[in-house]
Ligand SMILES: Nc1ccn([C@@H]2O[C@H](COP(=O)(O)OP(=O)(O)OP(=O)(O)O)[C@@H](O)[C@H]2O)c(=O)n1
């Protein structure tokens with residue numbers, strides 16, 4: 001029974017941002033042509049995440065063993081028309097942030113210290129840019145300000161925000177209100193409600209001509225610094241610059257509560273599970289099973305490639321899910337070779353790679369009695385490669401010439417495979433499940 005997939009609008013429109021690897025960086029087709037001026041980013045990440053209710057500030061909470069902030073940074077770093085990404089963190093998180101930069105190879109990041117409020121942190125971030133030409137962090141023409149806890153931001157929206165900021169001086173993403181806004185009396189009663197259709201939620205990213213937003217922060221009051229939450233307001237109030245508002249997709253939401261983190265994890269897993277590559281061994285039965293499995297994996301975009309093409313890296317940038325089919329005649333050496341390749345090209349640095357070894361049992365006996373040593377070796381390999389962020393699972397399927405039995409076994413194989421790919425649960429690695 002196929003689980004209902006979340007609607008496409010609930011998921012980043014461009015899964016490529018989650019699938020590309022450095023070697024196969026997808027061409028940021030839009031931005032390169034349209035942006036002929038320096039663009040930089042400030043990511044305020046200096047908060048404590050009180051509403052999340054966890055000891056770890058939410059920007060450092062992990063999804064698939066990776067801090068939330070790293071996903072947001074990557075959404076900007078992957079675009080060649082974007083320059084420095086200034087990340088503003090609390091002083092006590094400086095080293096933690098540097099470790100994240102190093103572990104996930106974030107190449108455009110400059111880390112600066114935040115302040116006691118979001119506005120103070122943003123201003124500290126803006127001050128990291130220097131007007132001197134020889135500075136390592138040159139002043140940009142346009143600066144994008146984006147909460148570090150909003151991991152899903154698409155290239156086309158960033159481009160619209162950037163070009164609008166260049167033309168208008170300021171721009172900001174908006175979303176329809178979900179709840180009606182009301183004003184209350186001091187006694188806690190309804191004073192009046194706002195006509196919801198006339199209002200929008202102010203989201204991020206926001207874009208500004210650097211000089212305008214820097215000047216606005218230089219002019220704003222202590223009250224603004226202490227209690228303000230809207231950069232667009234500062235540009236209007238202190239520089240007379242009226243922001244161009246741009247409708248954004250539903251994925252713009254800010255991770256604030258635990259439910260938001262769970263939703264972000266679900267969307268990332270859903271996006272990573274959209275495709276798979278099936279590698280069939282040389283044997284005819286393995287090729288037959290690969291094609292039958294592909295028919296059952298209807299909810300995924302799948303490629304079936306022969307063993308010989310394993311060295312071909314073209315499929316590595318398309319997916320992070322690999323199903324390697326071998327018969328009992330051959331062991332899992334082919335799977336081992338593939339896993340070693342992932343390590344060589346650092347394919348699993350940003351997202352865990354799933355490898356499902358499908359063992360097609362052509363004998364009439366249970367594999368367990370025959371191949372205990374091989375199963376022990378498989379478990380040992382799984383515990384080794386998980387250190388490189390590769391999740392190795394095993395599924396055994398017994399071959400049969402009885403069509404109904406074979407069809408049911410292949411359906412079960414597909415169901416188990418989808419569950420393993422979608423959940424990416426480390427606890428099941430090294431196990432040989434049975435379809
Ligand atoms: N002094 C602060 C406060 C907030 N932020 C950042 O501003 C963004 C949006 O703020 P918010 O969601 O309010 O984060 P927190 O202040 O951490 O959350 P809470 O209000 O629940 O404590 C976050 O990336 C947060 O890290 C910041 O850089 N400096």
Ligand SMILES: O=P(O)(O)OC[C@@H](O)[C@@H](O)[C@@H](O)CO
Nearest residue numbers: 118147202203204229230231
């Ligand atoms: O108020 P918080 O600090 O929770 O979050 C900041 C948000 O207000 C801000 O990101 C948008 O409203 C756009 O300004």
